[in-house]
Amino acid sequence: MLRxxxxxxxxxxxTLFGLTVxxxxxxxxxxxxxxxxxxxxxxxxxxxxxxxxxxxLDEPLWVQYGRWLxxxxxxDLGxxxxxxxxxxxEFTLRFPATVELGLTxxxxxxxxxxxxxxxxxxxxxxxxxxxxxxxxxxxxxxxxFFLAMILxxxxxxxxxxxxxxxxxxxxxxxxxxxxxxxxxxxxxGEFDASWDAVQHLILPGLALASIPLxxxxxxxxxxVLEVLSEDYVRTAESKGLRKSVVRGRHVLRNxxxxxxxxxxxxTGSLLSGAVLTESAFSFGGIGSFIRQAISDRxxxxxxxxxxxxxxxxxxINLLVDLTYGLIDPRVRVN
Amino acid sequence: MxxxxxxxxxxxFAGHGRRATTAVSGVSFxxxxxxxxxxxxxxxxGKSVTSLALxxxxxxxxxxVEGRADYRGTDLxxxxxxxLRDLRGTQLAMIFQDPxxxxxxxxxxxxxxxxILSRHRGLRxxxxxxxxxxxxxxxxxxxxxxxxxxxxxxxxxGMRQRALIAMAVACAPRLLIADEPTTALDxxxxxxxxxxxxxxxxxxGTALLMITHDLGVVAGLCDEVNVLYAGKVVxxxxxxxxxxxxxxxxxxxxxxxxxxxxAPRGQPLNPVRGSINDQIAWADGCAFAPRCDFYTLDCLQxxxxxxxxxxxxxxxxxxxxxxxxxxxxxxxxLAEVGAGGDPPAEAAAPKGAPKTAPKAAPKEETSE
Numbered sequence: 001m002l003r004x005x006x007x008x009x010x011x012x013x014x015t016l017f018g019l020t021v022x023x024x025x026x027x028x029x030x031x032x033x034x035x036x037x038x039x040x041x042x043x044x045x046x047x048x049x050x051x052x053x054x055x056x057l058d059e060p061l062w063v064q065y066g067r068w069l070x071x072x073x074x075x076d077l078g079x080x081x082x083x084x085x086x087x088x089x090e091f092t093l094r095f096p097a098t099v100e101l102g103l104t105x106x107x108x109x110x111x112x113x114x115x116x117x118x119x120x121x122x123x124x125x126x127x128x129x130x131x132x133x134x135x136x137x138x139x140x141x142x143x144x145f146f147l148a149m150i151l152x153x154x155x156x157x158x159x160x161x162x163x164x165x166x167x168x169x170x171x172x173x174x175x176x177x178x179x180x181x182x183x184x185x186x187x188x189g190e191f192d193a194s195w196d197a198v199q200h201l202i203l204p205g206l207a208l209a210s211i212p213l214x215x216x217x218x219x220x221x222x223x224v225l226e227v228l229s230e231d232y233v234r235t236a237e238s239k240g241l242r243k244s245v246v247r248g249r250h251v252l253r254n255x256x257x258x259x260x261x262x263x264x265x266x267t268g269s270l271l272s273g274a275v276l277t278e279s280a281f282s283f284g285g286i287g288s289f290i291r292q293a294i295s296d297r298x299x300x301x302x303x304x305x306x307x308x309x310x311x312x313x314x315x316i317n318l319l320v321d322l323t324y325g326l327i328d329p330r331v332r333v334n
Numbered sequence: 335m336x337x338x339x340x341x342x343x344x345x346x347f348a349g350h351g352r353r354a355t356t357a358v359s360g361v362s363f364x365x366x367x368x369x370x371x372x373x374x375x376x377x378x379x380g381k382s383v384t385s386l387a388l389x390x391x392x393x394x395x396x397x398x399v400e401g402r403a404d405y406r407g408t409d410l411x412x413x414x415x416x417x418l419r420d421l422r423g424t425q426l427a428m429i430f431q432d433p434x435x436x437x438x439x440x441x442x443x444x445x446x447x448x449x450i451l452s453r454h455r456g457l458r459x460x461x462x463x464x465x466x467x468x469x470x471x472x473x474x475x476x477x478x479x480x481x482x483x484x485x486x487x488x489x490x491x492g493m494r495q496r497a498l499i500a501m502a503v504a505c506a507p508r509l510l511i512a513d514e515p516t517t518a519l520d521x522x523x524x525x526x527x528x529x530x531x532x533x534x535x536x537x538x539g540t541a542l543l544m545i546t547h548d549l550g551v552v553a554g555l556c557d558e559v560n561v562l563y564a565g566k567v568v569x570x571x572x573x574x575x576x577x578x579x580x581x582x583x584x585x586x587x588x589x590x591x592x593x594x595x596x597a598p599r600g601q602p603l604n605p606v607r608g609s610i611n612d613q614i615a616w617a618d619g620c621a622f623a624p625r626c627d628f629y630t631l632d633c634l635q636x637x638x639x640x641x642x643x644x645x646x647x648x649x650x651x652x653x654x655x656x657x658x659x660x661x662x663x664x665x666x667x668l669a670e671v672g673a674g675g676d677p678p679a680e681a682a683a684p685k686g687a688p689k690t691a692p693k694a695a696p697k698e699e700t701s702e
Contacts, residue, residue, distance in 0.1 A: 230435065231430060231432060231435040231436045232435065232436055232437055232438040232439070234386075234391055234430070234436070235430060235436045235437065235438075235498070235501075236438070237391055237422070238389055238391060238422055238423070238427065238428040238430075239422065239423040239427075239449070239450045239453070239501060240418075240419045240420060240421065240422030240423030240424065240450070240453060240454065241419075241423070241449055241450070241453050242419070242453060243419075245449060245453070249438070249441060249445075249449070250438050250441070253438075253440055253441070254438065254439070254440055257440075327440060328439070328440050329439070329440060329442075329485040329487070330439060330440075330485070330487050
């Protein structure tokens with residue numbers, strides 16, 4: 001097991017290296033540039049050249065890449081062009097919020113998606129099934145930012161049940177320990193702060209969960225339907241086992257295999273999907289920061305972020321593979 | 335009283351707006367205590383559906399099951415799902431065709447055996463594991479303790495079928511239904527599995543309903559045989575009678591189609607011509623008529639009744655045919671065909687005779 005993990009981590013290196021080369025070229029080829037973003041509309045050619053010289057952007061691309069890579073190997077992602085702060089610090093400041101939001105969405109997707117998909121399959125053709133299937137279609141089709149606006153206007157503005165944005169109600173007394181608002185509240189005993197943070201997470205979490213939830217419902221439903229007609233389920237029934245045993249041990253356990261893969265894939269997309277949701281709810285995570293970085297052409301920030309997302313993706317995939325081995329003995333490594 | 339008495343079992347599949355398909359259209363047969371009864375027929379004749387209907391394993395939706403199946407005085411077909419659940423595994427058990435797909439791939443063999451023990455015999459923990467090992471040992475799986483921890487994909491095909499048999503006999507059921515248990519196995523393993531089934535059935539006094547299309551299996555195992563065609567029993571007899579003098583043209587054709595080692599080289603095989611057709615309703619006459627060499631217009635006068643061949647017929651020998659074949663199946667018949675006589679000539683002889691009503695048949699043709 002450990003050898004597999006190490007091998008997989010080593011295999012990561014060439015993947016990530018290739019990725020950085022591609023991204024570096026691509027990002028630096030985007031029209032415009034940080035100099036224009038910094039100067040604004042009043043900038044002139046001379047000022048631009050001066051800034052580019054300062055930032056080393058006038059040098060050949062491969063020299064710039066070499067410099068970036070050398071710093072990366074020393075675990076230094078560079079400084080943001082816009083703020084001048086180290087990229088790493090900017091990230092650690094904002095990532096906890098995004099991770100919190102992503103996890104909330106993941107919990108929604110899994111906790112609602114799997115049971116819903118399962119019961120839709122069990123009661124195939126019923127109103128529940130029809131609702132789940134058409135609902136998941138809507139979930140996939142409706143753009144996240146639009147859904148975010150709808151949710152906000154109904155539950156926050158009109159009904160007033162939930163806060164309309166932000167991470168915490170202004171004025172609430174919360175001590176910052178880890179940056180994870182809910183966790184901090186639990187650690188320090190400020191449960192009201194935790195509860196407040198949870199309330200702030202619900203609407204953006206739902207908006208962000210819409211696509212993963214839809215996918216999980218669909219995959220679970222299809223998978224359960226397939227497993228229900230398997231011979232081994234019939235065997236289990238022929239043994240006169242209790243319904244709960246047939247369903248849990250024989251149906252659900254097998255049906256979850258493709259769901260695990262899907263959840264893994266979806267988890268990666270949650271981080272990048274958070275960009276839109278966070279702006280809609282003015283949620284102070286990495287999303288809005290990245291959105292700004294894109295329009296500023298803040299190269300170090302963008303490189304760092306994309307690299308991080310890629311890393312998360314690959315690690316989640318590794319985790320999925322390991323989980324898969326736990327559930328399915330056929331793919332278990334000797 | 336027979337252990338299981340199936341009376342006019344009828345299974346119809348009808349989906350949303352689809353044409354209803356009758357898979358089993360009135361099957362009746364008995365299984366006595368400790369008896370081995372064969373249900374024989376080609377693919378699509380309704381043998382598997384019959385067994386699934388008896389076990390209550392057909393899907394709840396889109397299927398209509400009619401008739402009666404009395405097991406020790408209770409009608410299995412009208413039992414509540416939970417009562418049936420109690421009977422399955424203890425009183426009735428089943429072995430399926432494909433041992434690999436019939437075992438849960440992600441659950442160890444041991445759990446798949448012990449779960450039935452804990453459900454019906456209340457065994458838990460070490461006691462259940464011990465009993466499971468004993469069971470595996472009994473069905474001839476070497477090193478049972480180790481096998482309990484293994485998964486189905488780690489076992490060979492024969493081992494898997496043995497494991498399934500172990501589960502089926504775990505609670506010493508009174509009736510075991512085996513749905514083509516050897517089809518997915520190679521020939522040497524087939525023989526071993528059949529031998530094992532025979533042994534277990536003898537030891538426990540379990541009745542066995544053997545569903546197969548393999549007449550070799552029937553010859554080696556069954557006491558009584560029911561030949562199914564298009565969802566109806568067309569002939570039933572004890573094994574000896576059926577093999578010696580099949581009376582229904584279909585049964586006759588089936589036995590005639592077995593390739594023989596003593597046949598001359600290059601002799602063509604004798605298939606039953608045509609193929610099964612689910613469009614034919616028995617209501618319009620004999621469903622086998624389009625494929626039958628002995629077909630006359632009488633065959634289309636309503637459904638033929640299942641009845642004794644004639645007054646002197648061997649007890650229990652019943653045939654659903656207006657023009658039954660009246661000559662014993664003999665090697666000489668096959669030899670004649672091989673010697674140059676064309677098949678129609680062979681068919682011509684019996685063709686004349688059956689025109690008369692079955693009851694007036696000459697005596698010498700019902701020998702034994």
